[in-house]
Amino acid sequence: MWTKIGIPFEQNFLQINQEIYQSQVREIDFKNPKTPEIINNWVKDKTEGKIEKIIQKLEPEDVMVLLNAIYFHGNWEEQFSEYSTKDMPFYLANGTQKQHPIMFQSSRHLYYENQYFQAVSLPYKKGLVSMYIFLPREQVSLEGFYQVLNQKNWENWMKQFESYEVNLGLPTFKNEYEVTLNNMLKSLGMQIAFQGGRADFSGMSREKLFISEVKHKTFVEVNETGTEAAATTSVIITLESEVITVDMLVNRPFFFAIRDNNSGTILFMGEITNPEN
Numbered sequence: 001m002w003t004k005i006g007i008p009f010e011q012n013f014l015q016i017n018q019e020i021y022q023s024q025v026r027e028i029d030f031k032n033p034k035t036p037e038i039i040n041n042w043v044k045d046k047t048e049g050k051i052e053k054i055i056q057k058l059e060p061e062d063v064m065v066l067l068n069a070i071y072f073h074g075n076w077e078e079q080f081s082e083y084s085t086k087d088m089p090f091y092l093a094n095g096t097q098k099q100h101p102i103m104f105q106s107s108r109h110l111y112y113e114n115q116y117f118q119a120v121s122l123p124y125k126k127g128l129v130s131m132y133i134f135l136p137r138e139q140v141s142l143e144g145f146y147q148v149l150n151q152k153n154w155e156n157w158m159k160q161f162e163s164y165e166v167n168l169g170l171p172t173f174k175n176e177y178e179v180t181l182n183n184m185l186k187s188l189g190m191q192i193a194f195q196g197g198r199a200d201f202s203g204m205s206r207e208k209l210f211i212s213e214v215k216h217k218t219f220v221e222v223n224e225t226g227t228e229a230a231a232t233t234s235v236i237i238t239l240e241s242e243v244i245t246v247d248m249l250v251n252r253p254f255f256f257a258i259r260d261n262n263s264g265t266i267l268f269m270g271e272i273t274n275p276e277n
Helices: 011-019 035-046 141-148 151-160 182-187
Strands: 002-004 026-028 086-091 097-113 117-123 129-136 162-171 173-180 215-222 245-249 254-260 266-272
Touching (some): 026 035, 097 245, 129 141, 173 182
Parallel strands (some): 002 026
Antiparallel strands (some): 086 097, 097 117, 117 129, 129 254, 173 215, 254 266
C-alpha cells in the first residue's frame, strides 16, 4: 500500500491492514516522476521479474496505490521429457493451424470426461496444488464449455476425477493478461465507489476519496518442468489395480485453472486460444 505524503489515513485502517492482511504501508512522494518506477520495481521483485510494469503514471489527484502480487512457482510431480516434445499442429478457433511444441507423457493422473470436454489434473510437487486442463470436445468449443461452466457444475466435476493412465499431449504456453476492471466492477454493483462526491471511504480517511482505477495483470508460463521451478520429491506406494488408459491431445483452444487442492481455491485461470500468444 503506497500512500501520498501529507494525506492523513485513519490509524485503525492502517493497523488492520498491517495486522490482518500483512500489508506493508509506505508513504511516498506522488509528485516525484520516479515514483511509478519505484512501485513497478516492487511488482517486478515480488513476481520474480515476470510482471515488470503495472503503473504507467500517477495523476496529481491520486493519493493511494493498493497493490497485490501473487507469484506461483512449481515443478510438475511427473515432469515431461524434453526429448518427447515435438512440433505439431495446434488448431486455432478460426480453422487455421500453427506448428507449436507439444509435450508428451504417459502417466497416471486424475482424469474426467463427459459430453462437453476431457479434463486432466496435473499435480505439482508435494501435491498441494494442481493444474486442471479442460479440453472442449471438437463440436463444443470454448464458448460451449463456458455455457456449462458454473459453480455448481465445477464442484460436481471436481468430485468425478478418477485415476487413469493418461497418454497426454500438452502444448508449452505463456499466458499474459492485463485488464482494467472498472467497468466489470461497476456492472457487479460497485458504481458508487468510483464516483467522486458519492463514494464513502470514511473508514480509511477523512479526505473525500474515490476509486479511479482497478487494474489486474497476470503471467503464467508452462513448460516441461512445470510452471517455473521448485524442489522436494515424495514417493507414494499404492496397491496396484487395473489401469484404464485414455488419450488426450490438447491441440486446440482449452481452459486451464491452477487450484489449491486443500481449500479448492483457484489461484489462476485462463484460456489458451493460441499458445504462441
